[in-house]
Amino acid sequence: xxxxxxxxxxxxxxxxxxxSCNNGKLQEAENQNAALSDSIAGITAAQDSLIVxxxxxxxxxxxxxxxxxxxxxxxxxxxTPSQKESILSDMQLIAETLKARRERIDELEKKLKKSGxxxxxxxxxxxxxxxQVAQQAAEIETLQAALKDANVKIEDLTNxxxxxNTTVENVTSQRDxxxxxxxxxxxxxxxxxxxxxxxxxxxxxxIIQKKFLGKTKVMEGDYELSYFTKADKRSLTEIPxxxxxxxxxxxxxxxxxxxxxxxxxxxxxxxxxxxFWELSNFLVIQID
Numbered sequence: 342x343x344x345x346x347x348x349x350x351x352x353x354x355x356x357x358x359x360x361s362c363n364n365g366k367l368q369e370a371e372n373q374n375a376a377l378s379d380s381i382a383g384i385t386a387a388q389d390s391l392i393v394x395x396x397x398x399x400x401x402x403x404x405x406x407x408x409x410x411x412x413x414x415x416x417x418x419x420x421t422p423s424q425k426e427s428i429l430s431d432m433q434l435i436a437e438t439l440k441a442r443r444e445r446i447d448e449l450e451k452k453l454k455k456s457g458x459x460x461x462x463x464x465x466x467x468x469x470x471x472x473q474v475a476q477q478a479a480e481i482e483t484l485q486a487a488l489k490d491a492n493v494k495i496e497d498l499t500n501x502x503x504x505x506n507t508t509v510e511n512v513t514s515q516r517d518x519x520x521x522x523x524x525x526x527x528x529x530x531x532x533x534x535x536x537x538x539x540x541x542x543x544x545x546x547x548i549i550q551k552k553f554l555g556k557t558k559v560m561e562g563d564y565e566l567s568y569f570t571k572a573d574k575r576s577l578t579e580i581p582x583x584x585x586x587x588x589x590x591x592x593x594x595x596x597x598x599x600x601x602x603x604x605x606x607x608x609x610x611x612x613x614x615x616x617f618w619e620l621s622n623f624l625v626i627q628i629d
Contacts, residue, residue: 534569535624582607584628591625
């Protein structure tokens with residue numbers, strides 16, 4: 342009986358030892374399986390990230406080509422400031438997006454190297470993505486430089502136009518001043534003065550003077566212009582005299598004028614203005 346009990350006890354100990362060994366192996370297998378699952382998940386996540394980045398970079402090519410088309414077809418001379426700012430903003434956004442993609446590629450590459458799953462195929466994929474992003478960044482820089490150059494040329498053209506406008510304004514001002522001066526001189530040269538008065542009135546204003554033997558002389562010199570009527574030789578053709586008698590006292594040439602009757606009163610009609618005013622710009626008419 343004691344012998345049976347001892348055998349039974351030994352059997353139970355062996356079974357316990359076997360069970361403990363089996364549990365240890367099972368735990369180790371589960372740990373290895375979990376590590377393998379994590380590794381597979383890491384590889385899958387890395388592959389997914391590569392695929393997402395590849396899609397984004399491919400779409401980026403289309404964005405840049407579209408931006409290049411916009412810039413090449415844009416007439417910046419006619420664009421409004423807001424439209425130019427919009428184009429600049431779009432290009433800046435693309436440049437910032439490319440920078441973010443480059444950082445994500447670098448981060449992914451570090452993770453792959455650290456995980457030990459950095460295969461040659463993954464390395465080639467990362468390298469290709471880097472090259473594409475670098476190429477796109479270079480294209481954006483070229484487009485930004487082209488736009489900047491276009492803006493500089495527009496600014497130069499604007500300055501040239503402004504300078505030309507200033508020159509035109511100066512020339513126009515000088516021309517206007519010259520024209521005004523020419524008009525002033527022409528008006529001055531064509532200004533004439535005439536006076537109509539009785540013998541007494543003309544003497545009182547020191548325009549005529551009684552000479553020896555009863556002759557009358559028209560005084561020459563500085564007349565009191567306020568007593569004269571100012572007129573323009575170019576438009577003065579007739580002078581109503583409001584009198585039945587009239588006599589020209591100054592030396593207007595014969596044949597350059599005539600005195601006619603109109604409704605019982607005299608009117609002086611100038612028939613040749615150039616000849617009429619060639620000796621003097623003053624006309625004195627006595628009406629009694």
